[in-house]
Amino acid sequence: MNVDGFNLPPLIMLRAFEAVARMGSMRKAADDIGVSHTVVSRHVRNLEHWMGQKLVTATPRGVALTAAGETLFASVTRAFRIIDNTTAELRPASPRAGLRIWCMPGLATRWLTPRLSDIEAAMGSVEISLRAIDRLPDFAAHEADLMIGFGRFEDLPTGARRLILPRMFPVASPAWIASNGAPADLLALAQAPLIHEESRQQWTDWFEAMGTRLSAQLRGPRLWDANLGFDAALAGQGIALVTRLTAGSEIDDGRLVEILDSKVQLGGYYLLAAPQRQGDPMLTRFERWLEDNLPRE
Structure with a gap:
């Protein structure tokens, strides 16, 4: 594709490649951008053909980037971030304040989703956006305002607050x-x-x-x-x-x-806020709702 002197591959190929590189898996990339994994795989193969060299290799746990793939991923990430930041600045402000929550899929689907009306009632005129996903957001790229993650409490991301350590x-x-x-x-x-x-x-x-x-x-x-x-x-x-x-x-x-009697805890849920929204009263209100409603075992 040649646009005003730029010799670029189709952006749909770059979008698929960026998701695969970021997620480390064709299937996870497909979930991330909302298409099937076969479509993602085809876009990546077509991009490799366009580039004339291999960009990813299969591994037992997903995919890994080649040296050329690492170079391209760095450039594509910078370009997408610039586009994201610019569109965020130019887009008209929403008449309602918003809270973008990323959450581990099991908790998002099984516990948070059935309580969305309760959350909305507690948050007032706040537009809730909930995404079920198992990776940390790129807060610098404004992907989310909050992450409800899961991990061992002794090894949490910097700034994370412990929520609950459930029995498994x-x-x-x-x-x-x-x-x-x-x-x-x-x-x-x-x-x-x-x-x-x-x-x-x-x-x-x-x-x-x-x-x-x-x-x-x-x-x-x-x-x-x-x-x-x-x-x-x-x-x-x-x-x-x-x-x-x-x-x-x-x-x-x-x-x-x-089945059987057990008291095993393999990790817990934590709350991580975007640095630019630390201390935001809206986030504090949501955190208080979590603390009031999460069951204590």
Whole structure:
């Protein structure tokens, strides 16, 4: 594409490439920009053809940038940031104040979304924008105002405030238990079909916290997303790790059943505000709502 002397590849290719480079995965990039992963993959291949060289390589955990890809990613990121900042300055101000919240997918879908009307009532005339995503926003690029993240409390991002350290425990549907029987102990649980997210690390950490060192690889599908794993457990596909925040109502109404007795905490939720909005009364009001409504186990 030649625009007034600029010999540029199609911007749709650059947008797909930037998302892949930033997210480290074709599927996550697809979720980020709202298209299928096959479309993202095709755009990246076409960009490589246009550039005449390889930009990304496949790895067991996603994709990695080549040296040429790193160079292009740095330039594209700077260009997109300039465009984003300029459009933010030129765009007419919204008649309503806004609060852009990024949140871990499981908590966003299972706990925050059913409470949106409560949040809006507490926040007054504030327009809430909620995005389910599992990476930190680029606050310098004005991607979000707040992030509700998840991690080990001893290793949180600078400026993060601890919210809640939930217990994490295994659950299965009554139908799955009726067909397979509830595991009687940790050894039986380790041999059952377990539902994993992106890797098997979370389950491995859980067993270690229970005092069990695994001698064989865990079974079960990897579904990459906490919500997919949750839905798979509801559908009787195996055993998933959950918290009361994400599965409380399903446990209370009998659609999921806790397996074994455990008191494991693998990390907690935290709140991180954009530096430019530190001390903003709107953010303080939302943080107070969280503190008042998050259950304490």
